[in-house]
Amino acid sequence: MRTFTGIAASPGIAVGRLCVIDRRRAAISEYTVAPEAVSSEISRLHAAVAVTRHDLESLKTRLVTSAGEDHLFFIETHLLILADERLVSETIAIIETGLINAEGALRRTLHRYQEIFSSMDDPYLRERISDVETVIERVLRSMIGEAHAEMPQHQGQTIVAAHDITPADILQLDRTNVIGFVTEIGGRTSHTSILARAFEMPAVAGVEGIADPLFDGLPVIVDGINGCVIINPDSQTFQDCLSRKQHYEYIEFELLKNAGLPAETADGHPMLLKGNVELPEEGASVLRHGGSGAGLYRTEMLFMNRSSMPDEEEQYQIYLAMQQAVAPHPLTVRTLDAGGDKLLEGMQGDSEQNPALGVRAVRLSLSMPDEFKKQLRAILRISASGPVSIMFPMISGMEELAQAKNLLEQAKSELTAENIRFDADMRIGVMIEIPSAVILGDLLSREVDFFSVGTNDLIQYSLAIDRSNEHLSHMYQPLHPAVLRSLRQIVRDAHAAGIDACLCGEMAGDPLYLPVLLGLGFDELSMNAASLPRVKQILRRITHERAVRIAEGCFAFKTAAEVDMYLKREITLDVAESFD
Numbered sequence: 001m002r003t004f005t006g007i008a009a010s011p012g013i014a015v016g017r018l019c020v021i022d023r024r025r026a027a028i029s030e031y032t033v034a035p036e037a038v039s040s041e042i043s044r045l046h047a048a049v050a051v052t053r054h055d056l057e058s059l060k061t062r063l064v065t066s067a068g069e070d071h072l073f074f075i076e077t078h079l080l081i082l083a084d085e086r087l088v089s090e091t092i093a094i095i096e097t098g099l100i101n102a103e104g105a106l107r108r109t110l111h112r113y114q115e116i117f118s119s120m121d122d123p124y125l126r127e128r129i130s131d132v133e134t135v136i137e138r139v140l141r142s143m144i145g146e147a148h149a150e151m152p153q154h155q156g157q158t159i160v161a162a163h164d165i166t167p168a169d170i171l172q173l174d175r176t177n178v179i180g181f182v183t184e185i186g187g188r189t190s191h192t193s194i195l196a197r198a199f200e201m202p203a204v205a206g207v208e209g210i211a212d213p214l215f216d217g218l219p220v221i222v223d224g225i226n227g228c229v230i231i232n233p234d235s236q237t238f239q240d241c242l243s244r245k246q247h248y249e250y251i252e253f254e255l256l257k258n259a260g261l262p263a264e265t266a267d268g269h270p271m272l273l274k275g276n277v278e279l280p281e282e283g284a285s286v287l288r289h290g291g292s293g294a295g296l297y298r299t300e301m302l303f304m305n306r307s308s309m310p311d312e313e314e315q316y317q318i319y320l321a322m323q324q325a326v327a328p329h330p331l332t333v334r335t336l337d338a339g340g341d342k343l344l345e346g347m348q349g350d351s352e353q354n355p356a357l358g359v360r361a362v363r364l365s366l367s368m369p370d371e372f373k374k375q376l377r378a379i380l381r382i383s384a385s386g387p388v389s390i391m392f393p394m395i396s397g398m399e400e401l402a403q404a405k406n407l408l409e410q411a412k413s414e415l416t417a418e419n420i421r422f423d424a425d426m427r428i429g430v431m432i433e434i435p436s437a438v439i440l441g442d443l444l445s446r447e448v449d450f451f452s453v454g455t456n457d458l459i460q461y462s463l464a465i466d467r468s469n470e471h472l473s474h475m476y477q478p479l480h481p482a483v484l485r486s487l488r489q490i491v492r493d494a495h496a497a498g499i500d501a502c503l504c505g506e507m508a509g510d511p512l513y514l515p516v517l518l519g520l521g522f523d524e525l526s527m528n529a530a531s532l533p534r535v536k537q538i539l540r541r542i543t544h545e546r547a548v549r550i551a552e553g554c555f556a557f558k559t560a561a562e563v564d565m566y567l568k569r570e571i572t573l574d575v576a577e578s579f580d
């Protein structure tokens with residue numbers, strides 16, 4: 001038995017077999033070959049290409065049944081690259097003229113493509129090299145007899161372990177069989193962890209050494225509550241885990257019974273509690289957990305695992321499905337927030353020195369106004385069939401907001417000219433997640449209908465702590481006095497302008513923070529669906545007046561640790577049960 005500790009990324013306990021995904025580059029070497037060996041090297045190249053084509057075709061067939069047609073674009077792109085005659089003929093030329101082995105020659109071909117792509121002007125085309133790299137790595141792996149590390153389509157209770165799992169990978173997981181995962185890197189608020197919570201999959205991040213192929217196939221327990229992973233558990237540990245799993249599931253079940261009660265304090269002060277969603281199928285879970293709508297729809301998931309952007313009609317249909325899934329409650333759609341740790345196909349994170357500070361979110365959208373307008377039109381179109389708000393991510397100042405609003409106005413004029421219906425008064429919000437937006441709160445608040453605080457990023461940028469860095473997770477402090485002062489200021493600016501103050505970062509889903517956020521005056525909290533019942537239970541047990549006192553009390557302390565201790569002391573008797 002071996003126990004590893006990491007960061008509790010998604011609650012719950014999963015018991016199954018470990019499946020280790022190895023994502024390293026194929027380990028190949030280059031050497032010269034005798035002239036008489038050239039033809040056998042060329043045959044090896046052809047054979048590896050054929051095997052890779054066969055693997056891709058069968059992956060495609062598997063995904064058609066398990067993931068639906070939508071996620072197949074990336075495989076089709078890879079098949080097209082593989083079908084390009086030049087890839088093979090140029091590699092053969094290198095084998096023949098340089099007397100180089102097939103693997104070495106193929107790597108050289110890849111380097112040549114990398115040079116050509118890196119000199120392209122169009123950033124989108126430049127970034128297509130990642131597809132070529134993936135395809136060539138696949139061929140190289142076939143040549144040296146290693147299978148490409150797919151996301152598994154295993155039967156039975158599988159727990160995936162990998163150095164890293166991207167949000168795009170999670171969307172491809174066969175979620176009927178994969179019941180949890182463990183990564184060597186990442187943090188609680190990385191998007192991979194957020195998705196794990198959305199799909200209610202127990203997960204632990206930051207577990208060094210867990211992706212060792214030696215562990216593949218071994219029995220494992222993933223404890224996403226305490227952040228530990230136990231390989232080969234002995235029977236006593238196994239029994240203990242099973243009873244803790246049962247206890248956790250019982251509490252969740254009990255909490256669900258009261259999920260439909262009104263979201264208000266013990267003295268009748270209402271607070272909107274909503275769910276964060278990524279895919280339409282999560283809408284039902286938000287309602288089941290007692291949410292009154294979706295306060296954050298992360299649309300970027302629709303743009304992942306495909307080689308071209310979805311057109312307006314496809315976006316419209318998906319947004320409509322999401323709207324219907326939470327109907328009759330309102331939906332807040334956030335425009336594309338790609339970049340950072342949410343890379344789209346062809347976006348290369350490592351081409352930017354600092355992806356979190358790079359061309360992400362609204363900056364990316366504004367850099368491709370035609371694509372952005374398609375999204376704005378699709379969102380406007382669903383406003384004709386139910387209550388919808390739109391919000392822009394990562395607004396840093398007034399110019400960006402003006403540009404985004406300007407494009408929204410253009411989209412409205414176009415729709416009007418085309419006689420397409422939409423709600424002309426659709427509410428517009430900005431996400432407050434960059435310190436400059438906090439400082440400009442008084443100005444921004446006059447331009448929009450609501451603020452929605454993205455604490456995941458606001459904490460990251462305020463404290464200069466990479467939200468995905470497992471080595472800094474202890475410094476990622478929602479109760480840091482600087483964060484609390486920012487939150488207080490945001491609510492003050494919103495209310496001074498008569499607009500709503502909402503919060504949709506992961507902080508909203510932690511019951512310990514509820515009294516503080518309520519006391520600071522937030523009107524709406526949006527969180528992962530599974531957190532809603534617990535947060536609602538605390539809300540219903542506390543009075544508004546007491547929450548205001550607790551929130552004020554936080555400002556007497558100088559460090560996050562002191563505030564944390566104070567809160568845990570304050571919130572004892574009346575709410576303690578919910579922390580079981």
Ligand code: PEP
Binds near residue numbers: 505
């Ligand atoms: C946030 O930053 O808090 C947020 C809600 O947005 P995301 O997690 O998608 O960056």
Ligand code: MG
Binds near residue numbers: 393433454456457
């Ligand atoms: Mg954010």
